[in-house]
Amino acid sequence: MIESDELLSIRAAELYYEDDKTQDEIGSILRLTRWKVGRLLAQAKADGFIRIEIVHPRARRLPIERRLRETCGLADAIVVSTAGVDGEDEVQSRVAQAAADYLTALRPVPRTLGISWGRTLHEISLHLEDGWAAGVDVVQINGGVSLTRRAGTAATTAVTIAQKGRGQAALLPSPAILEHRETKRAIESDRAVGAVLAHARAADAYLFSAGPADESSVLVDSGYLTADDVAGLVRRGAVGDVVGRYIDATGAVVDHELDERTVGLPLESLRAATLSIAVITGAAKHAVARAVVGSGLCTVLVTDDGTAENLITTQARTSEGQRGSA
Amino acid sequence: MIESDELLSIRAAELYYEDDKTQDEIGSILRLTRWKVGRLLAQAKADGFIRIEIVHPRARRLPIERRLRETCGLADAIVVSTAGVDGEDEVQSRVAQAAADYLTALRPVPRTLGISWGRTLHEISLHLEDGWAAGVDVVQINGGVSLTRRAGTAATTAVTIAQKGRGQAALLPSPAILEHRETKRAIESDRAVGAVLAHARAADAYLFSAGPADESSVLVDSGYLTADDVAGLVRRGAVGDVVGRYIDATGAVVDHELDERTVGLPLESLRAATLSIAVITGAAKHAVARAVVGSGLCTVLVTDDGTAENLITTQARTSEGQRGSA
DNA sequence: CGCCCGCGTGCTCATATGAGCAAAGATCCC
DNA sequence: GGGATCTTTGCTCATATGAGCACGCGGGCG
Numbered sequence: 001m002i003e004s005d006e007l008l009s010i011r012a013a014e015l016y017y018e019d020d021k022t023q024d025e026i027g028s029i030l031r032l033t034r035w036k037v038g039r040l041l042a043q044a045k046a047d048g049f050i051r052i053e054i055v056h057p058r059a060r061r062l063p064i065e066r067r068l069r070e071t072c073g074l075a076d077a078i079v080v081s082t083a084g085v086d087g088e089d090e091v092q093s094r095v096a097q098a099a100a101d102y103l104t105a106l107r108p109v110p111r112t113l114g115i116s117w118g119r120t121l122h123e124i125s126l127h128l129e130d131g132w133a134a135g136v137d138v139v140q141i142n143g144g145v146s147l148t149r150r151a152g153t154a155a156t157t158a159v160t161i162a163q164k165g166r167g168q169a170a171l172l173p174s175p176a177i178l179e180h181r182e183t184k185r186a187i188e189s190d191r192a193v194g195a196v197l198a199h200a201r202a203a204d205a206y207l208f209s210a211g212p213a214d215e216s217s218v219l220v221d222s223g224y225l226t227a228d229d230v231a232g233l234v235r236r237g238a239v240g241d242v243v244g245r246y247i248d249a250t251g252a253v254v255d256h257e258l259d260e261r262t263v264g265l266p267l268e269s270l271r272a273a274t275l276s277i278a279v280i281t282g283a284a285k286h287a288v289a290r291a292v293v294g295s296g297l298c299t300v301l302v303t304d305d306g307t308a309e310n311l312i313t314t315q316a317r318t319s320e321g322q323r324g325s326a
Numbered sequence: 327m328i329e330s331d332e333l334l335s336i337r338a339a340e341l342y343y344e345d346d347k348t349q350d351e352i353g354s355i356l357r358l359t360r361w362k363v364g365r366l367l368a369q370a371k372a373d374g375f376i377r378i379e380i381v382h383p384r385a386r387r388l389p390i391e392r393r394l395r396e397t398c399g400l401a402d403a404i405v406v407s408t409a410g411v412d413g414e415d416e417v418q419s420r421v422a423q424a425a426a427d428y429l430t431a432l433r434p435v436p437r438t439l440g441i442s443w444g445r446t447l448h449e450i451s452l453h454l455e456d457g458w459a460a461g462v463d464v465v466q467i468n469g470g471v472s473l474t475r476r477a478g479t480a481a482t483t484a485v486t487i488a489q490k491g492r493g494q495a496a497l498l499p500s501p502a503i504l505e506h507r508e509t510k511r512a513i514e515s516d517r518a519v520g521a522v523l524a525h526a527r528a529a530d531a532y533l534f535s536a537g538p539a540d541e542s543s544v545l546v547d548s549g550y551l552t553a554d555d556v557a558g559l560v561r562r563g564a565v566g567d568v569v570g571r572y573i574d575a576t577g578a579v580v581d582h583e584l585d586e587r588t589v590g591l592p593l594e595s596l597r598a599a600t601l602s603i604a605v606i607t608g609a610a611k612h613a614v615a616r617a618v619v620g621s622g623l624c625t626v627l628v629t630d631d632g633t634a635e636n637l638i639t640t641q642a643r644t645s646e647g648q649r650g651s652a
Numbered sequence: 653c654g655c656c657c658g659c660g661t662g663c664t665c666a667t668a669t670g671a672g673c674a675a676a677g678a679t680c681c682c
Numbered sequence: 683g684g685g686a687t688c689t690t691t692g693c694t695c696a697t698a699t700g701a702g703c704a705c706g707c708g709g710g711c712g
Binding site: 006007010013014015017018019044048049050051052053054055056058059060061062063066 | 339380
Binding site for chain 4: 361362365
């Protein structure tokens with residue numbers, strides 16, 4: 001009885017979706033009233049037998065976005081579809097595109113935008129349309145300009161975003177992590193650095209990514225930390241870094257000594273911001289993403305559907321440490 | 327301009343299909359009239375950005391069936407979906423299920439059904455519902471009962487189909503291929519065999535499969551032919567066998583001498599039948615399927631979507647040798 | 653044995669959608 | 683620059699669909 005109904009609903013669905021027949025026609029074919037057909041169709045949909053997929057490089061996943069907003073208390077969530085995408089790189093690129101789109105569509109347009117740097121941010125800068133804004137001050141929120149292997153990526157990112165937005169870039173002329181905390185205090189009190197940090201603290205919006213806690217991190221790549229350092233942090237619970245600061249699953253700083261040697265906006269500023277946009281993709285970053293979202297480091301998350309799914313399922317039970325959604 | 331329209335249509339599609347918004351609502355969100363939204367949606371569908379898939383073991387592919395009927399001049403075509411199916415075995419099973427369903431739904435119900443034997447037919451027999459018909463005479467249309475490795479599969483198939491259809495099975499008590507054509511003539515003129523063959527020629531409907539022209543064939547497996555024999559046939563153009571007879575791409579018998587040693591219904595009887603149902607699946611059988619369909623050996627084809635796709639694209643240009651559709 | 657509850661069914665009506673058409677705008681060719 | 687044509691746009695109307703409701707049937711309970 002229930003079995004035959006299922007079969008019927010499949011036949012109805014085939015005729016409806018694949019053969020473009022009207023419910024009434026299906027009714028006369030299967031000897032049912034059109035209302036029965038309608039109910040069968042609704043059932044087939046509810047049972048998940050009908051899968052509607054939108055295949056396009058710029059396609060998003062709206063229902064997942066909604067669930068993500070709700071379960072994680074985010075002001076907004078952008079989830080891009082990875083359907084029919086081959087590589088991790090392609091996904092990265094699509095997420096960056098989505099972040100660029102989001103930034104462009106932001107209203108009110110931020111006057112001052114604080115940004116971190118790294119591969120993700122760089123990609124976003126490339127995807128931004130020229131003239132995406134009419135005058136934005138772009139401010140770096142963490143140090144690290146100089147040591148990067150491909151020198152100047154961080155600077156280029158900031159400058160590109162600023163230029164395309166018809167505005168100025170304020171670079172943070174400092175290493176990401178210093179060897180002694182005294183040096184760090186000294187450099188932060190320097191006018192050039194201090195002014196930029198003050199500027200950063202006053203930003204209307206922040207745009208940042210996060211790194212995984214493994215040796216593939218840019219901080220290792222750039223020579224600020226060794227693979228051993230990172231392994232040590234992982235042993236102490238680190239799941240990844242945000243603007244150069246390693247956090248554990250609860251979003252707390254793992255190593256305070258290290259943190260005090262790290263130049264840039266403190267995490268509290270991100271948590272206090274009315275608009276802070278995190279852009280995080282890839283299976284390697286699921287754990288950091290969870291920590292970032294769960295500890296209220298961002299109000300907006302741009303990510304891929306795999307990460308979103310992971311967040312929704314794992315975050316469901318650990319609904320603590322959230323911040324009120326806007 | 328065209329680019330932005332595409333983006334718009336994707337956004338509209340997302341809101342429509344994923345967010346269950348009405349076209350009017352989407353119109354006010356995107357600042358468009360609802361007609362524009364409707365057109366955008368139609369465009370997105372036409373461009374193939376919206377993929378609707380029905381995921382169910384018994385799901386069919388109706389639009390492909392239609393194209394298959396039209397391009398290949400078939401009276402009917404059943405194409406099962408392989409979406410989300412893991413192995414070749416699973417596909418086989420689904421196609422067999424579909425064939426069983428088709429047989430059950432056949433109207434008028436055939437009084438006499440001629441069948442071949444083999445793995446496919448056996449599987450169909452298992453999938454048939456008990457009581458699928460109220461009295462069918464099942465007749466074997468080609469020999470080969472005894473030599474099969476798992477003795478009696480051919481007989482079991484026929485008997486199962488007959489029993490479940492509340493009828494009798496008439497077995498063909500003969501090897502598939504004899505060593506001398508004289509023996510073949512002698513055995514065919516024997517009453518027991520001759521009567522069954524006459525019965526078979528008078529069947530209302532035929533149900534058969536086809537084998538690939540390689541060493542995996544049941545004919546090799548059963549010891550009627552050696553792998554070398556088959557290789558020789560392939561060199562002479564064989565693409566596979568139908569009821570024990572090897573045919574080339576045009577559907578013609580490859581080796582007349584061999585054919586004259588083969589016991590069973592001649593291919594002409596299949597071509598002349600008003601209802602002959604071929605059940606063919608798998609990439610290995612694409613070539614035979616093409617020959618069978620192209621040379622009018624069947625009026626109805628039951629297959630998987632991969633094979634169907636292949637048939638449509640390759641058959642498109644070689645539209646010769648077809649028979650008028652019923 | 654009859655009554656009541658719950659479910660499935662087919663209805664009425666409101667709403668959503670698609671076809672076809674006339675006007676406006678863009679484009680191209682002279 | 684002007685006219686012809688081709689595309690795009692917003693409309694009217696017919697059709698398709700979904701929500702809610704009343705009816706009838708069957709099964710459990712008094």
